[in-house]
Structure formats: C-alpha cells, structure tokens
Amino acid sequence: MIAKKKKQILVYVYVCGDILHEGHLLQMENGKALGDKLIVGVLTDKAVMEKKEKPVMEFRERLRLVQSLKCVDCVVPQDEYSPLSNLKSMQPDILMESASHIGDFYLEELKREFQGRIIMTPYFPEQSSTAIKNKIKGQKNNEV
Incomplete structure (x- = not known):
C-alpha cells in the first residue's frame, strides 16, 4: 500500500x-509550532x-535577520501593510495576526x-520596537 502524501x-x-x-520571536515560534512551514x-x-x-534598519538588514532565525522556513517581502496580497498568492492555511492590529483599516477586508x-x-x-526605541531615547536624554 502506498501512503498518500499529507x-x-x-x-x-x-x-x-x-x-x-x-515578541517577534514568540509569534514566529508559535506560528512554526502550528504548521509544517513558516513563511x-x-x-x-x-x-x-x-x-x-x-x-531605523534598512529593509535588507531586517530581511536577513529574520531569515537567520531557525524557526523560519521562508522570508518574503511584504509591499503593503496589509498581508492580503501575499496571502492571496501564497495561500497559507493559517495567518498569525497580532492583536495590536485590531481596528486597523485592513482587518475587516482580511x-x-x-x-x-x-x-x-x-x-x-x-x-514593541516602538517601546524599545522610546526607552533608548529616554536613556540618552538622561545621560548628559
């Protein structure tokens, strides 16, 4: 009997x-745990x-850093804030969406x-990256 490929x-x-x-790492690791391939x-x-x-960081640098994570199988550019275009072309089974996006302009369409x-x-x-940036700015302001 030949086993059918899942x-x-x-x-x-x-x-x-x-x-x-x-936060980024947890979202990616949790995504990987839910499926076979993480994009x-x-x-x-x-x-x-x-x-x-x-x-702050160039796109190329951000892409390479994400690519280097062992839980990540594939990295693609996303040209719009809404992931819909990439979702339509890649057709994943699951989208991990941050609760920080509740109320965003594209969520209902998504x-x-x-x-x-x-x-x-x-x-x-x-x-969040924003919180980290603000913390760094605050520390610099206090250093004089």
Missing part, C-alpha cells in the same frame, strides 16, 4: 522586524510607512477575503 500546513506571519525582540513577510519601508515611521484560519496573538506593548 498536505503541508503553511503558516504566515508578518513583521517590520525593526529591532527584533522577544514570514517582512514589511518593506513603504509598507511600514503606511502606519508608522520609517524603520477577515472577508482570506480563506484560511486567522489566529489573533496577544500584544504586549512593552515588547
């Missing part, structure tokens, strides 16, 4: 990746600036259009 479960996560932190979309500068300030499962992950503001 379909691999693809999981999609997306990050800016500017100042990688434990990570790294937001281009243009995509990030749809919602936030220009990243829920309507994406055929897979959306898993909302907790957001810890103290683990």
